[in-house]
Amino acid sequence: MILLSDTAVDLARAQFATTSLYHFLFVPLTLGLGPIVAIFQTQWHRTGDEAWLKLTHFFGTLFLINFAIGVATGLVQEFQFGMNWSVYSKFVGNVFGAPLAIEGLAAFFLESTFLGLWIFGWNRLSPRVHLAVLWTAVAGTWLSAYFILVANSFMQDPVGYKIVDGEAQLTSVWALLSSRWAIYAFGHTILAGLTCGAAVVFGVCCWHFAKGRNVEVFRPAARVALIVLVPVSCFNLWFGSHFGILVTELQPMKISAAEAQWDDCQKCAFSLFQVGGFTQNDETPRYSIEVPGLLSFLSTGSFKGKVTGLNELNQQYESRYGKGDYLPPIEVIYWSMRGMAYAGSFVALVAVVGAFLYWKRRLERLKWFLWIAVGTSVLPFVACALGWMLTEMGRQPWIVQGLLKTANANSPAVGTTWLAISLAVFVGLYAILLVLDVWLMRRYAGRDISTMGGGESGESSPAPAIGY
Amino acid sequence: MDLQNLWFVLIVVLWSGYFLLEGFDFGVGMLLPFLPRDEDDDDAMFASIGPVWDGNEVWLVTAGGATFAAFPAWYATMFSGLYIALLAVLFCLMIRVVSFEWRTKSESPRWRRIWLWANAIGSFGASLIWGVGLANLLYGTPINSSGDFDGSFWDLFNGYTLLAGVAVVAIFAFHGATYLTLRTQGDLLDRAGRASRRLAAVSAVLGTVFLIWTVVVAVDRNDKDVFPPVLPAAIGIAALVLAVVLAHRRNQLWAFAMTAAAAIAVVVTLFTSLFPRVMVSSTDFANSLTVSGSASAHYTLAVMSIVALIFVPLVLLYQGWTYHVFRARVGGPRETPTH
Numbered sequence: 083m084i085l086l087s088d089t090a091v092d093l094a095r096a097q098f099a100t101t102s103l104y105h106f107l108f109v110p111l112t113l114g115l116g117p118i119v120a121i122f123q124t125q126w127h128r129t130g131d132e133a134w135l136k137l138t139h140f141f142g143t144l145f146l147i148n149f150a151i152g153v154a155t156g157l158v159q160e161f162q163f164g165m166n167w168s169v170y171s172k173f174v175g176n177v178f179g180a181p182l183a184i185e186g187l188a189a190f191f192l193e194s195t196f197l198g199l200w201i202f203g204w205n206r207l208s209p210r211v212h213l214a215v216l217w218t219a220v221a222g223t224w225l226s227a228y229f230i231l232v233a234n235s236f237m238q239d240p241v242g243y244k245i246v247d248g249e250a251q252l253t254s255v256w257a258l259l260s261s262r263w264a265i266y267a268f269g270h271t272i273l274a275g276l277t278c279g280a281a282v283v284f285g286v287c288c289w290h291f292a293k294g295r296n297v298e299v300f301r302p303a304a305r306v307a308l309i310v311l312v313p314v315s316c317f318n319l320w321f322g323s324h325f326g327i328l329v330t331e332l333q334p335m336k337i338s339a340a341e342a343q344w345d346d347c348q349k350c351a352f353s354l355f356q357v358g359g360f361t362q363n364d365e366t367p368r369y370s371i372e373v374p375g376l377l378s379f380l381s382t383g384s385f386k387g388k389v390t391g392l393n394e395l396n397q398q399y400e401s402r403y404g405k406g407d408y409l410p411p412i413e414v415i416y417w418s419m420r421g422m423a424y425a426g427s428f429v430a431l432v433a434v435v436g437a438f439l440y441w442k443r444r445l446e447r448l449k450w451f452l453w454i455a456v457g458t459s460v461l462p463f464v465a466c467a468l469g470w471m472l473t474e475m476g477r478q479p480w481i482v483q484g485l486l487k488t489a490n491a492n493s494p495a496v497g498t499t500w501l502a503i504s505l506a507v508f509v510g511l512y513a514i515l516l517v518l519d520v521w522l523m524r525r526y527a528g529r530d531i532s533t534m535g536g537g538e539s540g541e542s543s544p545a546p547a548i549g550y
Numbered sequence: 551m552d553l554q555n556l557w558f559v560l561i562v563v564l565w566s567g568y569f570l571l572e573g574f575d576f577g578v579g580m581l582l583p584f585l586p587r588d589e590d591d592d593d594a595m596f597a598s599i600g601p602v603w604d605g606n607e608v609w610l611v612t613a614g615g616a617t618f619a620a621f622p623a624w625y626a627t628m629f630s631g632l633y634i635a636l637l638a639v640l641f642c643l644m645i646r647v648v649s650f651e652w653r654t655k656s657e658s659p660r661w662r663r664i665w666l667w668a669n670a671i672g673s674f675g676a677s678l679i680w681g682v683g684l685a686n687l688l689y690g691t692p693i694n695s696s697g698d699f700d701g702s703f704w705d706l707f708n709g710y711t712l713l714a715g716v717a718v719v720a721i722f723a724f725h726g727a728t729y730l731t732l733r734t735q736g737d738l739l740d741r742a743g744r745a746s747r748r749l750a751a752v753s754a755v756l757g758t759v760f761l762i763w764t765v766v767v768a769v770d771r772n773d774k775d776v777f778p779p780v781l782p783a784a785i786g787i788a789a790l791v792l793a794v795v796l797a798h799r800r801n802q803l804w805a806f807a808m809t810a811a812a813a814i815a816v817v818v819t820l821f822t823s824l825f826p827r828v829m830v831s832s833t834d835f836a837n838s839l840t841v842s843g844s845a846s847a848h849y850t851l852a853v854m855s856i857v858a859l860i861f862v863p864l865v866l867l868y869q870g871w872t873y874h875v876f877r878a879r880v881g882g883p884r885e886t887p888t889h
Contacts, residue, residue, distance in 0.1 A: 150651035153604065154644040160614050161636055164629025168698070171629070175622020176846045180854060183619040186612035187861040195605035195869055202601035206875050249622075251847040493630035495699040504637045511641065515648060522655050 093501035094166040094492045097508060099474070101158050103467050104512050108152035110466050113227055113272060114279020114310075115145045116220040120213075121306055127213050137303050140531050141283060146201065147522050151515055153194070158508070166501070170481055170491035177243050177252045178233050181259075185229035193222030227275070228268050235264035237482050238473070239332045250485065263332065266325045273318035274469070278462040280311035281429060284436065285459025286527045291445065292452040296531050304445070308437045315430040315462075322426065323380050330381040330389070333483060335399070336476035337381050338392045339410045340419040342367070345391040352376035354420075360413035362393075403484070410478040418468040418475070425465040432458045553851035557620040558828070558841050560858060562821045564616055565684075566814045568609035573813040575599040575606055577726015579646065579673025580719070582666050585730070585741050589659075592666060594881025596653065598733040601876045603650060605869055607643070619854055623697055623844035624828045631691055631699025631829075632683050635706060639679045646672030674719060681718030684817075685711040688764065688824050690771055690832035697839060705832075710763055717760035718816060720753035724793070725809035731802040735879040743800065750797045754790040757812060761786045761819055768823030772830050772838075779823040786815025 119142045126134030160182065163171050171179075196219035203212050236243075242257030243250045252258065287304035290296055330337045343350065344365040351372035359367030378387040390398075392409060399408040432455055439445040445452075481488040578599050586592045617625040629636060645668040653665035689710050692701030727746035734742055761783040768774040793808035824830070828844055831837035845851065 146651055147655065150648050153607075154647040157607075157611065157643055157647075158640050160611060160618075161629060161640060164614075164618065164625045165633050165636055166630070168626035168630040171618065171626040172622050175618055175625060176850045179615065179617075179619030179622060179625070179846070180850055183612065183615035183854060184857050186608060186615040187857060187865065190611055191605065191608045191861075191865045191869075194608045195865075195872055198601040198604050199872055199875065202597075202876060206878075246847070252850045252853070255849075255853045493626075493633075493698075495627075495630045496633050500633055500637075500703075504633075507637060507641060511644065515644075518648075518652065522652065526655070 088489055089498050090496070090501060091489050091492050093498060093505055095488065097166060097501065097505045098162060100505070100512070101155065101162065101508055103470060105152065105155040105159055106466055106470060107463055108148045108155065110275035110278040110463070111148050111282065112145070112152050112223050113275025114277065115141065115282065116223050117276070118279050118283055118306060118310060119145050120216045120220050122303070123213055123216055127209055133299050133302065136299060136531050136534050139534055140529065143526050144523060147519065147526065149197065151519055166493055166496060167491050168493035168495065170486065172249065173486050173491070174236065174250050174482060177250050177258065178236050180252060180255065181229045181232040185226055189222050189226035189229055193219050193226060196222060224272065227271055231267045231271060232259055232261065232264045235261050235267055238477060239263040240482055240485055262328060266328055270318065270322055270325050273314050273321060274462065274466050276310055276314045277318060277429060278466065280307045280314065281459045281462045283307040284311055285456045288452040288455040289527065292449055292456070297446055299531050304440065308433065308440055311433040312437050315426065315433050319426055319430055326380050327383050333477065334390055335395050335408060335410065338390060338395060339412050339415045339476055340472060341377055342412050342416045343377065343389055343391050344393055346388065346394050347391065348378070348388045349375050349386050350377035350389045352380060360416065408479060410476050415472055415476045418471040422465045422468040422472060425461040425468070429458055429461050553848060553855060554841050554845040556855065557845065557851055558825065561613060561616055561620065562818060564609055564613035566817045568613055569813040569817050570810050571606035571609060573722045574725045574729035575603045576673040576677045577722040577724065578730060579669045580677070580723050581726055581730070581745060582670045585738065585745060587737070589662065590881065591738050592662070594734055594738055595730070596650070597880040598730060600650065602872060605872060620846050620851060621828060621844045622846060624839055627693065627697055627699055627829060627839060628687065632686065632706065634703045635679050635683050639676050642672040642675035646676070677719045677722045678715040681715035682706060682711045684820055685714030687829050688772060688820055689767055690830035692833045693829060693831035693837045693839065694833060695837050697837065710767055713756070713760050713763065717756040720749065720756045721809065721812055721816065724749040724753040725813055728797065728802065728806040728809045732806055733879055734881050736881065738881050746797045746805065750794040754794050757790045758787045761815070764819050764823055772823060772827060774823060779819060782815050782818040782822055786812050786819055789815060
């Protein structure tokens with residue numbers, strides 16, 4: 083499947099996978115926590131209630147701790163295309179480079195500059211302007227996500243281009259910006275980000291409820307988190323499955339691989355769990371639990387829809403692109419898809435139960451549920467990581483669907499030695515940063531909020547809590 | 551001017567913006583182990599660049615993105631060719647970015663020292679490598695006939711590129727010191743002034759030698775005439791000399807303006823010397839990458855030009871506003887604790 087003979091490509095892939103998955107722990111949190119902190123500050127601005135200001139500082143600090151690593155690791159992503167994938171960069175630069183550059187000019191400048199203003203602007207800007215500054219920074223993070231996903235969508239479903247002299251050239255920037263894939267991916271990502279942010283806020287509140295500390299201060303935060311989390315996590319399940327129908331149309335191989343569906347079928351059953359059945363020599367699972375018709379529904383929108391099997395698809399690809407193996411790694415994709423869906427569903431369930439308990443005014447006292455909610459705050463991140471594994475590994479062996487294979491796209495100038503060293507450097511550095519980040523997050527998430535400054539945005543207040 | 555050349559100019563503008571802005575925050579970072587007497591001074595120095603460093607760094611992100619979009623072949627060869635150098639830059643920038651956010655997150659003096667040094671080392675390392683890296687574009691690296699780098703890491707080092715690295719470090723340190731004279735007060739201000747006067751002569755000498763050598767390299771290795779590269783080089787040298795005089799006369803604002811001009815002159819001299827090539831090949835001059843040979847197609851450049859036309863002025867506007875908001879001096883006697 084993956085060209086095991088080609089160590090350089092494998093190392094470059096391992097590095098991209100590690101650094102991207104790591105980067106995307108911090109991105110969704112930024113996307114989701116930003117607006118929630120902004121809601122807190124808006125509430126403080128509207129009501130003048132100091133509790134909201136304390137919450138703004140409390141969760142704002144968590145937001146900034148993570149934003150820092152998001153920025154640091156994002157830079158690696160931008161450089162990495164040229165460093166490790168120079169053939170790819172030359173091939174797609176005309177098209178793919180444009181949204182990246184626009185992201186810098188239109189979005190990243192905005193979020194970085196305005197976040198700096200927000201952090202240090204507490205005493206220098208009027209409260210109204212200061213609030214607007216935060217919302218602008220949040221808008222910048224969302225815009226940034228959009229342009230990056232536009233770039234990524236070209237790898238999944240190339241549109242708006244023509245091939246000239248062996249290179250992709252942009253023919254319509256509108257086709258690129260309004261690509262169906264990009265729109266769906268953006269919606270799915272933003273909903274996932276909000277789920278991450280809200281689940282973390284809810285988890286932190288529940289932790290404090292379980293400890294019985296400052297229950298009064300955290301109650302409104304838990305309410306805001308639930309108001310975001312319940313609709314967003316439920317809606318994203320529906321949205322994600324609709325995204326699946328589009329993927330079936332554009333990348334049928336990915337969906338059939340995610341279902342380990344070897345033969346064509348109609349009214350196909352969805353396997354909830356299976357043992358075996360993941361290779362061409364072993365197509366029939368030894369054991370499985372199935373829901374009749376569900377796969378057809380998920381991939382075509384109809385319980386009677388037809389799903390093309392992997393064997394047939396591989397033949398189609400062979401007749402289009404020449405002899406070869408066009409199957410992605412089936413077992414990994416099968417489980418990433420399920421892991422993502424199950425984690426997402428569990429988050430939605432916890433959110434709904436949490437909202438019910440909150441409504442019945444029993445949330446703060448049900449210790450067992452509080453601890454479940456604390457643990458659940460990790461799950462949206464797991465779902466995000468698995469979702470990206472599904473998206474990126476499910477596209478293999480292509481780096482740009484149907485146009486360029488991953489195995490032919492790496493940098494000829496970069497040998498295995500340095501790839502191995504750079505991989506080791508990133509893994510080592512990222513591991514240290516993760517340990518420190520978790521330590522800082524725990525420390526700051528566990529702080530006693532009642533001792534925090536909350537005074538009239540005076541000199542003595544929050545700036546320090548939030549400042550550098 | 552056709553769009554390819556316009557984009558070459560825009561990339562020069564982005565790198566200039568990066569050297570001008572991140573130049574002083576790298577400089578402040580490098581001075582962190584030397585200027586402060588106590589933790590309040592540390593805090594003041596961090597606060598002087600705290601609100602702006604992230605926005606400054608985006609100039610680099612955008613320069614990278616713009617190179618990718620407008621000159622894919624240049625981006626591909628440069629980033630894969632300077633692989634280890636860029637790996638080191640990323641390492642430096644990462645520990646530096648994190649240091650800003652995390653230093654104050656613990657009261658432990660040791661924790662704070664570690665992040666202060668992380669910032670200083672990151673600032674120093676990144677400045678040095680950018681100097682070496684950009685100088686290599688002009689001096690020439692082994693590039694084969696298919697436009698790929700096929701040398702080793704050690705090919706990046708020679709007298710000229712090393713001097714470029716050291717000169718950039720010195721100019722950034724000087725630039726950081728003049729920036730601090732505008733943003734600090736009290737005792738720290740005195741020390742920043744003294745540092746700027748000490749750094750002035752060193753960076754002027756290193757900068758002058760580097761700029762002259764750049765013109766020589768342009769003529770020798772890149773088939774250029776002395777003019778036009780000599781023009782930005784002369785402006786750079788004049789700015790450095792004036793900066794020395796002004797720093798000694800304690801004319802802080804104009805000294806800063808001159809170190810800023812010098813930082814920009816470094817970039818402009820290098821790129822003027824490069825044009826119309828973007829990377830010189832030391833293997834065979836004919837293999838050198840050129841502006842027209844590595845540029846994107848017209849449509850992409852046209853779209854990007856419109857985007858740049860709208861957003862660059864906007865960015866300048868709101869970044870300018872940020873500097874206006876944070877114009878007050880930091881540190882000095884405090885009315886209130888900041889931890």
